[in-house]
Amino acid sequence: MAKLPKPPKPVPKSRTIPVTPATPLQRIPRIKPAPQSRRPDPTPKESWQRVWSERPKISDLQRLSDEQLRSAQHQAKLRRWRQWPLFGIGLVAFGMGMYGVMLYASVMEDVEHKELPDDLIDRFDRNAEGYDEKVDMSETLLFITSRRKRLTAQAKGHVLEVAVGTGRNIPYYNTKECATVTLLDASGPMLAVAKRKWNDTHKEYFSRVFFKQQSALQPIVPPWDAQDGYDTVIQTMGLCSTPEPVKLLQNIEASTNENGQILLLEHGKSHYEWLNSMLDKTAPAHADEHGCWWNKDIGQIVEESGLEVVNIQRYNFGTTWWVELKPRKGLRKKLSETPAQQPPVAPTESPVTPKSSWAIWR
Numbered sequence: 001m002a003k004l005p006k007p008p009k010p011v012p013k014s015r016t017i018p019v020t021p022a023t024p025l026q027r028i029p030r031i032k033p034a035p036q037s038r039r040p041d042p043t044p045k046e047s048w049q050r051v052w053s054e055r056p057k058i059s060d061l062q063r064l065s066d067e068q069l070r071s072a073q074h075q076a077k078l079r080r081w082r083q084w085p086l087f088g089i090g091l092v093a094f095g096m097g098m099y100g101v102m103l104y105a106s107v108m109e110d111v112e113h114k115e116l117p118d119d120l121i122d123r124f125d126r127n128a129e130g131y132d133e134k135v136d137m138s139e140t141l142l143f144i145t146s147r148r149k150r151l152t153a154q155a156k157g158h159v160l161e162v163a164v165g166t167g168r169n170i171p172y173y174n175t176k177e178c179a180t181v182t183l184l185d186a187s188g189p190m191l192a193v194a195k196r197k198w199n200d201t202h203k204e205y206f207s208r209v210f211f212k213q214q215s216a217l218q219p220i221v222p223p224w225d226a227q228d229g230y231d232t233v234i235q236t237m238g239l240c241s242t243p244e245p246v247k248l249l250q251n252i253e254a255s256t257n258e259n260g261q262i263l264l265l266e267h268g269k270s271h272y273e274w275l276n277s278m279l280d281k282t283a284p285a286h287a288d289e290h291g292c293w294w295n296k297d298i299g300q301i302v303e304e305s306g307l308e309v310v311n312i313q314r315y316n317f318g319t320t321w322w323v324e325l326k327p328r329k330g331l332r333k334k335l336s337e338t339p340a341q342q343p344p345v346a347p348t349e350s351p352v353t354p355k356s357s358w359a360i361w362r
Contacts, residue, residue: 054077092141095137095141096141116284116287116288118243119243120241120287120288120291120292121186121187121291122291123288123289123290123291124165124186124187124189124190124241124291125187125188125189125190127290127291128166128187128189128190128192128193129189129193131165131166131190131193132166132168132193135168139168142315142316142320143315143316144265144320147265147315147320147322148168148169148172148236148265149172151169151234151236151263151265151322152169152172152173152234153172153174154232154261154263155173155174155177155178155181155232155234155263156174156177156178156231156232157177157178157179157226157230157231157232157257157260158178158179158180158182158222158223158225158226158229158230158231158232158257159173159178159179159180159181159182159230159231159232159233159234160181160182160184160220160222160230160232160233160234160252160255160256161181161182161183161184161233161234161235162184162216162220162233162234162235162238162248162252163184163185163186163216163235163236163237163238163241163242164183164184164185164190164191164194165185165187165190165194165237166190166193166194166197167183167193167194167195167197167198168236169234169236170183170194170197170198170201170202171197171201173202175202175205178205178208179208179225179226179231180208180209180210180223180225180226181205181208181209181210182209182210182212182220182222182223182230183195183198183209183210183211183212184211184212184213184214184216184220185212185213186213186214186215186216187213188213191211191213194211195211210223216235216238216242216248216251216252217242217244217247217248217251218251219251219254219255220251220252220254220255221255222255226257228257228258229255229256229257229258229260229327230255230256230257230260231257231259231260231261232260232261232262232263233252233255233256233260233261233262233263234263234264235252235262235263235264235265235266236264236265236266237265237266237267237292238264238266239264239266239268239296239298239301240266240267240268240292240293240294240296241291241292241293245296245301246301246304246305249262249301249302249305249307249325250305250306250307253305253307253325253327253328253331254331256327257327258327258329258330258331260326260327261310261324261325261326262307262324262325262326262327263323263324263325264298264321264322264323264324264325265320265321265322265323266298266320266321266323267294267298267319267320267321268294268295268296268297268298268299268319268321269295269296269297269298269299269318269319270317270318270319271314271317271318272317272318275317275318275319276295279294279295279319280295283295294319298321298323299312299321302323302325306328307325307326307327307328308325308326308327308328309323309324309325310324310325310326311323311324312324
């Protein structure tokens with residue numbers, strides 16, 4: 001006979017498990033992520049700084065093992081950076097080649113000779129607005145722009161710039177070193193461009209700059225607080241465009257303080273006769289187009305002026321002249337004692353020593 005199952009034992013009251021009533025589900029609020037600000041596109045300067053910071057350095061090469069130096073990643077990095085100097089060399093070679101081709105074409109072209117007037121100021125009036133674009137490339141390739149910057153940085157005190165043109169030196173002025181700046185040119189349209197350029201680069205200094213439209217062959221009157229003359233006189237590419245360069249230098253000297261400086265950056269004759277013959281052949285056409293005779297003998301002009309030569313340097317086969325001059329002692333006093341109706345007479349003895357003479361720079 002089968003046994004019946006035993007009934008389950010009752011659970012003691014002390015062992016009952018308490019059951020908590022079910023609670024309704026609570027909705028957890030969703031946290032929205034903070035909006036991420038969109039990073040602006042890097043500027044060209046930032047991009048160049050990033051590329052420059054990733055360049056291969058010698059210190060890195062010294063720490064790399066032979067296996068790392070031969071790795072594909074390192075070789076790709078080197079190949080990428082070798083492209084930059086090759087690109088720069090190619091660009092310079094292309095620019096110099098184009099400039100040489102244009103110079104050769106202008107030299108070999110038959111030029112119709114015609115009588116030109118002594119005063120070519122109308123050429124500057126005509127080319128004022130587009131002048132900078134015409135000369136930018138050639139001056140950059142010949143390093144004239146960097147020499148303009150170095151020359152203008154020496155300006156201090158009461159400054160006079162003669163033949164300022166469109167103001168190609170204006171961005172390089174250290175206005176903190178200048179008490180006043182006088183910008184002089186005979187061309188009204190050229191001076192108007194220079195005035196706009198000064199307003200764009202040194203607007204806060206506009207109250208102490210003076211614009212004079214006059215020929216540098218006429219007497220130049222310094223500001224009221226510079227009765228002893230200008231402390232610095234600058235002229236770049238000005239002797240080539242005046243019919244009386246010696247008189248211009250003497251007139252500049254008459255307006256300069258005895259302890260002042262006269263700084264010139266000019267273009268003229270070369271060291272080499274073959275280049276001088278090319279300049280002589282193309283000078284009339286160049287003057288007719290641009291108002292500039294680029295075959296003048298700057299050294300001879302400086303010597304005939306009688307000014308004291310401090311330094312002369314020549315670049316670009318001798319065609320670019322860097323000249324530093326000083327006025328002669330006692331000249332301003334002598335000019336002030338000269339009667340107004342008589343023209344001032346320059347001293348017969350030139351203080352230029354043989355060491356400083358232009359002839360040694362041929």
